[in-house]
Amino acid sequence: AGEASGAAMMLSSRSDSNATRMSDLAMSVANPDVKHVPQVLADSKRLPIWEREALEVEQLDARKRDRNASLEAQRVVELAQAEERALARRRGDERRVAADSLQRDVLEQARSANLTKVAEQHVRCCAQAEENMRAEQQALAAEGLRQAAVRATRETVAARTSSDDKPYTWEDGMEKRMKAFRQRGDRGDTLIIKIDHENNMLRVEQSIKGMELADLAVRLDDYQCSPRYVLYIHKHKHSDGRVQTPIAFILLMPATVPVHTKVLYTRPVASLVHEFKVNKHFALEDAEILDLEWLDQQFGFHRSS
Numbered sequence: 001a002g003e004a005s006g007a008a009m010m011l012s013s014r015s016d017s018n019a020t021r022m023s024d025l026a027m028s029v030a031n032p033d034v035k036h037v038p039q040v041l042a043d044s045k046r047l048p049i050w051e052r053e054a055l056e057v058e059q060l061d062a063r064k065r066d067r068n069a070s071l072e073a074q075r076v077v078e079l080a081q082a083e084e085r086a087l088a089r090r091r092g093d094e095r096r097v098a099a100d101s102l103q104r105d106v107l108e109q110a111r112s113a114n115l116t117k118v119a120e121q122h123v124r125c126c127a128q129a130e131e132n133m134r135a136e137q138q139a140l141a142a143e144g145l146r147q148a149a150v151r152a153t154r155e156t157v158a159a160r161t162s163s164d165d166k167p168y169t170w171e172d173g174m175e176k177r178m179k180a181f182r183q184r185g186d187r188g189d190t191l192i193i194k195i196d197h198e199n200n201m202l203r204v205e206q207s208i209k210g211m212e213l214a215d216l217a218v219r220l221d222d223y224q225c226s227p228r229y230v231l232y233i234h235k236h237k238h239s240d241g242r243v244q245t246p247i248a249f250i251l252l253m254p255a256t257v258p259v260h261t262k263v264l265y266t267r268p269v270a271s272l273v274h275e276f277k278v279n280k281h282f283a284l285e286d287a288e289i290l291d292l293e294w295l296d297q298q299f300g301f302h303r304s305s
Contacts, residue, residue, distance in 0.1 A: 005113055023101045101136055150260055168195060168268060182277060187235035188244060192215060192228055195264060202229075220287035227265040228252045230284075231276060236301050248295060249278040255285050 020082050049054065148151070170178075181191060188210040196203050208216075216232060230250040237243045251269060253262060282298040284290060296302070 041069075153260070168200055168202045171196075171201055174202065177204060177207070178276065181231065181233075182247065185233045185245075185247075186210065186247060187233055188212060191231040192219075193231070194226075194228055197264070213290065213295065217287045217290040220290065222282075223287075224254055225253060225256055227254065227261065228256055229272065231264075231278075234295055234299070236296060236299065237300075245280050246299060247276070248298070249276055249281040250290075251281050251283050252287065253283060253285055255259060292301045 071285045084158065115222055177191075181189065184208075188208075190206070190208040190211045191204055192206040195201075206219075211219075211232075213232075213234075216230075218261075220228070220230065230248075230252055232248045232250060233243045233245055234248050249272070251265065253265065257265075273279070273281055282295075
């Protein structure tokens, strides 16, 4: 009986020791930071197979719990990051929407300002076009009146000329000046005569003594838009020694002179040739060609070389 009681006490003590090792091993699995884990693991190798299997199951469960806890923590972190990204996207979308709205407002204001400017320009252009049209109509009306007056003047001159061989009178004292010019005039003496249309009269505009032909050409070049009658005493020495001083009757008629003015100066030329007591007249359009050679050709003189 004493041996049996001792054996029972040994088995009970061994069981208590195994239970203590199992408890320590479980605690080591649950708390890996415990310093006696290597010892516990070493002791687990001395456990019976069923205890080791139970221990391995607990270890697997502990690892599953740890893995699940780690996954849960990672899920929480990822969820928070996803929420932050979604919030950032929403804020970015709101900023883009605000920027787009602002840009649309700016474009709309610019378009409205441009339309207003175009409308104002259109109004100004229409007003300018109307003003130009009125000015053009007034100019056309004035031109019509001017042309009517010109036609009336032409008809009056034509009627007067057709009924009178001498359409223009001479100013007072002109006949004496012409007689003195023919009888006592010398080389280069010049008379420039114009028509006074208002008084229907011929007037001596300039009387020059001893003018060179080149100087006369320069002076006549000033009459670009108005014809003139010119009497010039020309001196020519022939090859046989004879000297002649004929009077050149020049009709200065620039090409830019209006047609009706040309008619007024051309019509009385035939009667003036007789009144000035010259043989003929010489038509001159450009004063630049007036020189001794041209004048000799008009008289039919041959210059000696």
